[in-house]
Amino acid sequence: MRAIMITELKKNLQDKGLLFWMVILPILFTVLFIAIFTGNTDETTRKQVIVSIIPGYVVMFVFFIIISMVSTFNKDRDKGMTARFASTPLRPYFYMLGKWLPYMFIVFIQIFVLLLFGKIVYNVPLEQPMVLLILSIFLTFTVTAIGLATAVMVKTENMGLAITQIIALGGAMLSGLWIPHDMMPDFMQTISYFLPQFWAHQAFQDAMAGNINYSDLFQTLLILFCIGVAGFVLAIFRYPVFLKRSVT
Template identity: 70%
Template structure:
């Protein structure tokens, strides 16, 4: 039963042109635009250094926008009666949540791979430690979609979900040094950054791209990302009964 839910959801998302825009076209457009702006008139060495920061920075920023699609899917299912109908079947609550959640994990992981490959093909970015990049991609995928799952079961409307996602994605990007080097930011903002998943993912992506990953720092990043994702999943499980009570029969 869970597999059926997952397959149906995955097919639906693949055919969603709006989702394609959010996860592929918009990140690529922003990446090209900001690289053109920030590398105008600089030497080749500086240009490549800027590119090596912008590409992973925008990868990390834009993966968070999947949360909008997650909220939209759960709210529509709730309001159209689909959630209530599935709840009346032998399908377990965790199976329902996993069936809805896993397709988004596949999509985000594919998004990350495509955006890094775009950076490699178009800007010749360094992918010094591809295995570590893949591991980091898996962990940030888990974290982002777990946060999206929790938010989908907490918010009451799609507009609320969109507003919160923008705060998380754009505010987190600004505070985590995705738009400018963290060293250029005030000390209090650098302190705040260490509490955000964007900071850990971006720093580790840059280290892996440069081939300078330290094992202790990598495990610290993975631990932080997993802890945030696990906490979000637990919140989602706790909130599911309340979400179900609001579902239309």
């Protein structure tokens, strides 16, 4: 498992396309939308918009890691690597953990870099850093678990790309990452309570402002954890089907 993990991590750290999706594009979007929405506003409104946009785009763009996860699992399957690993004493869940853990590391670093960018460039408050750290860990777990489930379920990379866009962009729209949650229609607000993006975004905003309480934090962490566990369990159950499609 350790060899798989190290190999996967090195491969992804050398991928310039991943750097674009995970860091450069989120920063460009953040700068652009802050410029658009704060152009003619007073200082108080500007700060409120910035504190909403930065964690919103952090939460939205972490889901694009699913594209890379789908790609690496599909390549392993089509090149016969999955079948080869299956023929060894390595248990399936160790193989999946070896592929999964590097992406958790990458997403965590992504969140750190984007929040640091917000702090340096826009001086966003980070009033509860330990809470933000815990939230980042749980969000990382949830996102990559969803990615793991998606990776073993889809048949093609194009299908994975389409599903990622639905999850990332559709989830962002329905969770209030683009517009304030209380300005959304009632039916969209109801849907948002079932999405991890909503809970993560609200918690990040509150922790950045120093307003989050422990009961709300525990509720958010529990929801993120349960969604992540559901993704991992689904991936485990779908792995035999994924293995059958592997080239031998």
